[in-house]
Structures are given as structure tokens and as C-alpha cells.
Amino acid sequence: MTAEDSAAYATEIRSFLLGRLSSRRASHPIERQRSAQLPRSPIVDWWVFEGRSYDGLNASLAGAWTVVHRQSRQLLATSNPTWLQVRAPEGEIDWVGTALLQASTSSTEFQARASKVGLGLEERAALLGWLEWIGIQWQDYVRSLGAPPGCDPTLPWAMPPIASDVGIARLRRWAHTARRSRWPLLRNVVAETLRCHLEPQQIDRVPLPTEHARLFELLCLVRVLAAIEGLPPQLRWLDVRLAQNTLRSPTLSCHYQYAVQADAMLKTEAFGGGLREAVLRHGVRVPRYIDLLFLFDRPRSGFKGILLEAKSGKQEYYSSVHQLSTYRAALRSIVAEPLLIWGVIEQAQPRQEVERQLDELRHELADGAQRDMWVFSSARDIDVVLETLRLACTDADGARSRIGLT
Structure with a gap:
């Protein structure tokens, strides 16, 4: 990916935070319109x-x-007043104020400017x-x-x-x-x-990371959030300088780079057959940080949340499979309800193939989520996937108008 792609991602992220989101998902700078009445930024x-x-x-x-x-x-x-009443005309005198004062009170005092000590x-x-x-x-x-x-x-x-x-x-x-x-x-x-x-x-001035992979993760975050909530009235944004932090909106929490305990990871089936002992013996590092974990305050379409791995550059779906599988197993004791498990890549997929996959998703989710559902898509198709799974805003027209999509 080029520097222009990274700049376009940063622009889209900040445009969402400002309350203005482009309806186009292509990687190009977003034109910012000058307006006397700008929408209130959620952050x-x-x-x-x-x-x-x-x-x-x-x-x-x-x-x-x-x-x-x-x-x-x-x-x-x-605090002290700028003007004081004095008995002698010393210093700077407000003659108009003095005339009004003497006419209304029959006073012989003068209105003088005081020094601004406080x-x-x-x-x-x-x-x-x-x-x-x-x-x-x-x-x-x-x-x-x-x-x-x-x-x-x-x-x-x-x-x-x-x-x-x-x-x-x-x-x-x-x-x-x-x-x-x-x-x-x-x-x-x-x-x-x-x-x-x-x-x-x-x-x-809100800090954003300079690494393209991190920007792509945050791009996925704001696209998911825009599809799920439109433009939330309030948003507790991430401090991207920290390794683990949480975004909070009125209806959900999003954990960015969520840290899974190493013991929980090693207890999963993925580390069976002596692998756990070997990893501990040789000090091998294991995956521990989930890119994005959305948890809804109330289940939506049967889902408690979304477990998402974002793979930038030329990485393909298989790059996310092992991590997603292991992360889900490690989270089982924390989130027992169904999750949407999602591998997102940067490379756009053929539209005809995407439509076929979406039709199969609609059929699979006809009766609501009874178990975890696995999905793979490009970042371009985040909104249509969420609409297909009935996780997008119910007030679609209102949400689009709030974030400038109409």
C-alpha cells in the first residue's frame, strides 16, 4: 500500500470523528466542505x-x-470593577458616566477608571x-x-x-x-x-498512528461503528499511544488491541499435544492481542459482539484463521454468547463473488444467530456484511443523513 492510501485512511477516520463521512469507500482524500453550521463531532x-x-x-x-x-x-x-467612584477627578474620568451618576443620585463623586489589579x-x-x-x-x-x-x-x-x-x-x-x-x-x-x-x-490534532497496518485497523473500527450506530452523539475515543484501550459509545464497547491472558491462550485446544509445554520451555511468543473486539450492551440479531482481525497489505483470509480460532477459544469463558467472527482484508474482492457469499449468509441467518458465525470480507464490504446480518442501523436513512451519506 502507498502513502496516499494511508493518508486517505487517516482522512476517513478523522472525517468520521468530525461527524462527516464520505459515502464513497475508495482510497482517496475526502473533500471537506466549508459550512457555517458544522455537525457536532461525537468526540x-x-x-x-x-x-x-x-x-x-x-x-x-x-x-x-x-x-x-x-x-x-x-x-x-x-475580581474588582473596572470603574470606581472617587471624590476628586483624578486619573481617567468617564464624564458621561459621571453625569449620569450625579443626575440620578445627586452625588458629587466622579466615575474613574481603576487599575486592573485582579x-x-x-x-x-x-x-x-x-x-x-x-x-x-x-x-x-x-x-x-x-x-x-x-x-x-x-x-x-x-x-x-x-x-x-x-x-x-x-x-x-x-x-x-x-x-x-x-x-x-x-x-x-x-x-x-x-x-x-x-x-x-x-x-x-487527535493523534493517529503512522503505521499503515494500525491505520487499517482503525479504519475497520470506524466503518463498523458507522454501519452499526451511524454517528453516535457521544464517543469515548481511543488513546492509540497505549497498547490496550477501549472505545465507548452509548450502546457498545470496542476493545482495541485487546490483551488475552497468556494462560487462557495456552489452555485452548490449539496448544494441545505437547505444544503448550514446548512453548513454555522455549519461551515462544504466542498471539495475544485481538485487533478489535466489539461487545454490545444488548445482543443484536442474537450476537453478543464482533471478534475482528484486520489484515492489511497483500495478506489473505487464511492469515486470520488461526488467530481468530484461538482467540475465540480463549474468550469462551468470558463471552459464551454467539459472536460474529470476522476476518477482514484490504484487497477488494470481485463483486459477483461477494453477492453470492452474502446470499448464503442471509440463508444461514434466517432464524437468527444460534452459534458463532464466521465471515470473511474486504474492508470495502464492511457495511453490506453488517446490513446482511441485520447488525446495521435500523434507522438506515436517519443514520446516513446524520453522517452525511445522503
Whole structure:
């Protein structure tokens, strides 16, 4: 495969994460249309709360709420008004404000500009508004996907019982104020979280692997997810820098590079006949990492999930058979319900042959899944295979419109 293929895969993955998915599956760059109203990215909240770090916090936002609360209280305690009432006309005087003050109160005081020692009025409004707004975003995120491991789902500050309506104009005003602020919390945290929502291209900074094989695995992941769920409203994306991690959507979990215990692997029939002893004796490495393991919260068409091995380049179906068979045996004690066991290759297959295979799948699944089902296909045919097995979105038209396929 060429560098252009890898770039096209990365583009399709990011386009899905941005909420825009090309209806064509060919390996070519996806044109990004400029629009005043871009669809909300399903991972923007993950990126804000978990995916990125912020200067001054040295952690994700989800793990630094107490720091944000402490710094916010300290800043709010320094707040002072921009204009003060003074008895003598010293310094910069607001003569219009002074005239209105004297006319309304019969006061002899003058309206003078104060030095900005602490938080200004606009900064104070932006910080208070942001604390309420980001709290609402966090509550929705936790309600949909649960709190990240090790993070407290509750905020250290009180939220109002009725949330105020925050429009995009107000968010832009807060962002403008925060970007120009000299206070690190406003400039590095408040402004950056707002930028993620106001500038969708920020999602381009989500790290993706450079290896073509890894990109192909993630391509299979987003194509399966797009076919099963369309565009989920919330998505906890993977940290691809880790060896084992989990993507979470409202209806399923996807384990990427899922690690199977070595003992579980060696106890399968594939390592019988003295092979287990030989492997231990000679220190032979055995397959342990499943490319993709989807587990549904509720069975679909009789399936509890999907066990998928993605083989890139010129690899053929047989490259996945042994791994899939061994992985399934090792998972038997964890997932006893039927699984879709799927070998996916990069090379496209003849359309006529694919149609024949799909017809046989329809016949085999006529009464629903009673046992594991094995399937082999190219990545190009992921969506049609899932439709054939009745695992794709039930609201197909609505799902396609949500992700830009119509």
C-alpha cells in the first residue's frame, strides 16, 4: 500500500470523528466542505475532557477539576470593577458616566477608571459563565458514557438547578475574552476548551498512528461503528499511544488491541499435544492481542459482539484463521454468547463473488444467530456484511443523513 492510501485512511477516520463521512469507500482524500453550521463531532467532549492536556493543569481536564476549582476561586477573589467612584477627578474620568451618576443620585463623586489589579468584569463574566457551561457538558458526558477511570463524576462546585441558555455568540465572546486574558486559567484552559467547540478543525490534532497496518485497523473500527450506530452523539475515543484501550459509545464497547491472558491462550485446544509445554520451555511468543473486539450492551440479531482481525497489505483470509480460532477459544469463558467472527482484508474482492457469499449468509441467518458465525470480507464490504446480518442501523436513512451519506 502507498502513502496516499494511508493518508486517505487517516482522512476517513478523522472525517468520521468530525461527524462527516464520505459515502464513497475508495482510497482517496475526502473533500471537506466549508459550512457555517458544522455537525457536532461525537468526540469533541472526549477531546476536551480526556484526550488533550492543558498548560498549567499537567493532566486532562477530567482529572483536574479540583485544580480548576481552586484556581477559579482564587481568581474570583481578586475580581474588582473596572470603574470606581472617587471624590476628586483624578486619573481617567468617564464624564458621561459621571453625569449620569450625579443626575440620578445627586452625588458629587466622579466615575474613574481603576487599575486592573485582579480579574476584570469581562473576565469574571467569562469565567463564571464557562464554569456553568463546562459543568453542563461534563454532566451530559458522564451520563452518556460514564466517568473516566479514576475520575470523580461530580464537580467540586455547585451547579444551578436550571441551566441558562448559552448561544454560540456568547461562547465566542467568552473565548475572545479568555484568549486575551493574562490569567493562565482563562488563556490556557477556558479559551482552549471553547476553541475545541468553536473550531472543529481542532479535532485534526487527535493523534493517529503512522503505521499503515494500525491505520487499517482503525479504519475497520470506524466503518463498523458507522454501519452499526451511524454517528453516535457521544464517543469515548481511543488513546492509540497505549497498547490496550477501549472505545465507548452509548450502546457498545470496542476493545482495541485487546490483551488475552497468556494462560487462557495456552489452555485452548490449539496448544494441545505437547505444544503448550514446548512453548513454555522455549519461551515462544504466542498471539495475544485481538485487533478489535466489539461487545454490545444488548445482543443484536442474537450476537453478543464482533471478534475482528484486520489484515492489511497483500495478506489473505487464511492469515486470520488461526488467530481468530484461538482467540475465540480463549474468550469462551468470558463471552459464551454467539459472536460474529470476522476476518477482514484490504484487497477488494470481485463483486459477483461477494453477492453470492452474502446470499448464503442471509440463508444461514434466517432464524437468527444460534452459534458463532464466521465471515470473511474486504474492508470495502464492511457495511453490506453488517446490513446482511441485520447488525446495521435500523434507522438506515436517519443514520446516513446524520453522517452525511445522503
